[in-house]
Amino acid sequence: MRKIHYFCRAFAKWMLKLKRRTKLWQHLSDQSRFLPVKRQSASSRWLMLLKRILTPRIAVSPGRKREGYLRKPSSDSMAFLLDSCTVKVLSRELLSSCKPFHCGDTDLDEFFAQDAVPNHEALLGKSYCFVLDADPATIVCAFTLSSDSVHVDHLPNARKKKINSRIAHPKQKRRYPAILIGRLAVNEEFADKGIGSEMLSAIKQFSTDPDNLADCRFLAVDAKNEEKPLHYYEKNDFRYLYSSEEQEAENLDLPLPLKTRFMFFDLIDLKKS
C-alpha cells in the first residue's frame, strides 16, 4: 500500500514538472501569429507534449562550460523564465497594467513604452515580454522580432564560404531566411543573472517551433557595438557576419566606428544538438 502511495506521489510530482515545462510553449502558441492555435484532441495534445519533452534543448546558462560551438543540451536553459514568468505579446493593455520598464538604456525603454505597439500595428516588428508570475505588473525582459534575411552574395569570399559550408551545395543561395531580433532588453533589476541568455534560448526555440508558418535558418541581430552586448551575444553562440569592424564598415560603406555589428546564429545547430 505504501509503495502505491509513493508511486502516486512521484507520478503527481512528475506531472507538475511536465506542466511547468510546457507552460512557455502553450503561451508562445497562444500568443503568436506565427504559431496558429489548433483545436486538438486530448490525445494529440499529449503526443505534442511528449514530442516537446523529448526534443533536446540547447543550454545557454551563464557560467556553463563551453563545449565547442554548442553547449550541451539541458533543461535548465530557461529555468527562471519557464518556472517564474509568462510570455505575452506587448500590447497597449499590457503596458497600461505594468510598471514602467527600465533596462538602463533610455532609447530602448522609450521604444518598448511608446513605439513597440505602433511598430507591430504597421507589421514592422512584433514585441513580446516575459512578466513575473508573482507580480504580473513587472516586465522582466522584452524583445522584438521581424523577418529579415542574411545576404551572403556581397560578403568577402572567405566569409561567404564559411556560411555556405554549412549548407548543402545545391541549396546554397544568395540570401537565407532569418528572424531579426530588432530590440531586446532585460529589466535592470534582473540584469546579469542569466535572464538575457534564457531569453535568447526562448527566441531560438520559438524560431524553430515545428508549427511555425515559415522556416527560417538564422537569427540575426544588429548588436550595439559595445562590450557588454557583444559579449552577451557571443557567449550565446552568435557569430559576426564580417570578420572585423573594418571589413564590415568597408563592405557597407559606413564610417568607423560602427554603431552596430551584424551577428547571426545558425538555427540548424538546434536541430543537430
Ligand SMILES: CC(C)(COP(=O)(O)OP(=O)(O)OC[C@H]1O[C@@H](n2cnc3c(N)ncnc32)[C@H](O)[C@@H]1OP(=O)(O)O)[C@@H](O)C(=O)NCCC(=O)NCCS
Ligand atoms: C545586454 C542585456 C540584454 C544582457 O542581459 P543579462 O540578463 O544581463 O544577460 P546575462 O546575465 O545572460 O549575461 C550578461 C553578460 O554580460 C557580462 N557583462 C556585464 N557587464 C558587462 C560589461 N560592462 N562589459 C562586458 N560584459 C559585461 C556579464 O558578466 C555576463 O557575462 P558572463 O555570463 O560571461 O559573466 C542587458 O544587459 C540589457 O538589457 N542591456 C540594455 C539593453 C541592450 O544593450 N540590449 C542589447 C541591444 S543589442
